[in-house]
Amino acid sequence: MHDKTVAELAQGLRDRQFTSVELTRSFLDRIAALDNRYNSFIGVDEAAALSDAQAADQRLAAGDATALTGIPVAHKDIFCTAGMRTSCGSRMLDNFVPPYDATLIRRFRRAGAVLLGKTNMDEFAMGSSNETSYYGAVRNPWNTDLVPGGSSGGSAAAVAALLAPAATGTDTGGSIRQPAAFCGITGLKPTYGRVSRLGMVAFASSLDQAGPMAHSARDCAVLLNTMAGHDSGDATSSEMPVPDYTVTLDQPLRGLRIGLPQEYFGEGLDVATGARIDAALRELEAQGAMVSEVSLPHSHLTIPAYYVIAPAEASTNLARFDGVRYGYRCPDPVDLHDLYTRTREQGFGDEVKRRILVGTYALSAGYYEAYYKKAQQVRRLIKQDFMRCFEQVDVIAGPTTPGPAFALGAKSDDPIAMYLEDVYTLAVNLAGLPGMSVPAGLVDGSPVGLQLIGRHFDEARLLNVAHRFQQATDWHRRRPADVEGAQ
């Protein structure tokens, strides 16, 4: 049961092969038995999950089911869940039980999905290895000595280890795509504004976006159908109509123009990873796509622009954690200043503090123009590069990451080395574009991902390309050798 796609599980539920309660129980049992290896979940409420499942079974029996009714879905612990702790991977929110549901959670509930549990993540989504979590590092199911990627590393590992059929993540600079690549699953970061951010703990508000993580493009399409749409509670959520992302999945690729940014295939790309990407592109060509080289000339400024803008926005967003209204409060504060400064010293981890300090610096008097304004100008140049490319091509493709997953601890003491891991994913967030990672093969037994980047609101096209690729390849069906119960 646990190695089926969302679409297959939905069919099984409708055909009464099993009930949602049975399905949910089987995933809960796997989590209880196996997750000590991966540490992919922070919170599981078995009784609540089974109660969701019972309600779903009633809906199924009444013939009132959606494509997700009765399907267990794991959610990154960044989405507020009413009555269930939402920690964001931080000591600061270790005691935080939200009084409301994020819009994304509400949408899944409305569809009848089962809330299977809350997944581990880098603290406040700041990290590329899932090592900054207050709840400990997540391990990669393909090799538990390796990182799963981050920041949505718990979601990626849970799906890869068959502890959840699908999950949600968030992506501010690659946090869905990079762990999806490292864990051999399919992940989509939608266009900025496609999915509501209400109730999603804010990191960098002009970059953050939630998206689906699953075994296949088809499953991502099914999830996105439920997630996407306007929300009056999020002023940045888009009013663009939402198509049914499943109906265009099978469209032929004949005539599709794919651009390869020369900057994504140069120095820094692991040779074996590059070979997997080349092979994937040949498969797309075999289906009639036309591949040509394009250029994103400001690519070298992506990391500098991102590491001004993201910390600046983070420093502002995280100012709310003050030990007064909710979350952690330091013991025995002597005065208000002591309450603020020690609460934040003790409640935040090192990487979060570092980014707050960099952001505060970039926004402080005398530096605003040189750092923040400058980065916003460069951000426009980076977006313009993409817009020019999309005059010539329909989709941009390249590697998701410079190489396969690295060892736990290998980069955790070197923030700069960690930042460089996101060299191919950050620009997509700066430009607000949709981006996807699709399993494209193995390098020394570890998965690597093909990244697909589309025009604004062209998620359907990315899902179509990924689906066609998955019809012709089986990389997305490969399972880690030591994951029990894999087919």
Place this chain on the structure above:
Amino acid sequence: MAVEQDEIERIAELARIRIAAGEMGQVTRRIAQILHLVEQLQAVDTSTVEPMANPLDATGRLRPDAVTEDDCRTAFQAIAPAVENGLYLVPKVID
């Protein structure tokens, strides 16, 4: 732009984050590395480029000035570290 330790002390104060004296040197070095990384931005001529705050160049939407929220005070205060009579408690600010 090299960054000095006293500057990081000032920034930490602005950000209301206490940094233990023994960690200040290490924190300063890390921040300096990151600021060095972003220094490349200065080499680009952006004199004619408009800053971009929103990737879709969207601006805030307006809505009618009407009350849309219920009174959630009880629910919100139930998760606060310290409250009394509907008020959030903090250490004494004024003697």
